[in-house]
Amino acid sequence: MKIGIPKALLYYYYGPFWKTFFEELEMEVVVSEDTNKKLINEGIKASVPEICVPIKIFIGHCIDLIKKDVDYIFVPRMISIYKGEVFCPKFMGLPDMLIHGVEGMEDKVLTCHIESKSDDISDYRNYIDIAEKLALPHDKLKKACRVASEKWYRFREYNKKGYHVLEAIDMVNNSVKIESTKRSDSDVKLGILGYVYNMYDSFVNMNVIDKLKSLNVDFITFDMIDESELRKYIDDMDKALFWTFSNKLLGAGYKFFRENEVDGIIHITAFGCGPDSFLGKLFEIESDDTKLPFMTIRVDEHTGENHLQTRIEAFVDMIRRKKAKVMQWGDKIEGSISLYGDSSCL
């Protein structure tokens, strides 16, 4: 049996788990191709216009998998992985959106409810719907969850050691040790805030990671930080956000802004994202309070690479000049050099 896994959304967080899980169930796993213009266009055509860009892209990946003649496409219904919080509603409704809204998906979507108390989603009860649909014995399901969980923890360990998600996936999938793109000789370190599917899909973000590398910039992302550390920064809020991944970004953002460990912060957001309209505002307030350089990059279907390159270069250049002045005068320069707010349709 051929199972398709869309290379989109939480593939960049749970991909190593799900791939191993289905392989352990003796299925052939087909991952959709890298995001490209054609795939995005097909996703846009099949989506309702109001939906955010990452969901349109996900739909494009599902269409790609249908063409690859898979028997099923794995589309989990992500409910919650943290007590009292939920996923963004688009994740919760994703299987329905596909079944009822996209031609040819009716019999292809293989789904299950995922609900847990932590990032660890390996409890076999999360996958019982799949076992029932495919007539799989529970002991086989439990073993697949166990093996997949070991792989996923290894992936997370690499990730938390400073390897970014793509490097960590490569390391666990191919059992190789690779050289991290971390720039220990860099004079600028940035905090990059964004959902994994915006930060690590190089077509969506027009290869921000490589651009930073070419500018000799080091960076840190939320996924490199342990959950307990992220939570420290939002636990004292009267009310954090409703959505778990938004809260992870919020915790990381507060850490970056307040701990003086980065020289500037870039928030990568996608057009049409509701939760990010809250997040972006909270980051703007922090930037005003801390005077730390902050830039928002909002990506939509029409974003152009040259403009993005220019903006990142200008941002890094500005930080370098700011640091040089601080060194020259031996004092901290006052005044915000935030760039947020003018970044739509780059």
Ligand code: SF4
């Ligand atoms: S968090 Fe934002 S970008 Fe992600 S699925 Fe929800 S609306 Fe879309």
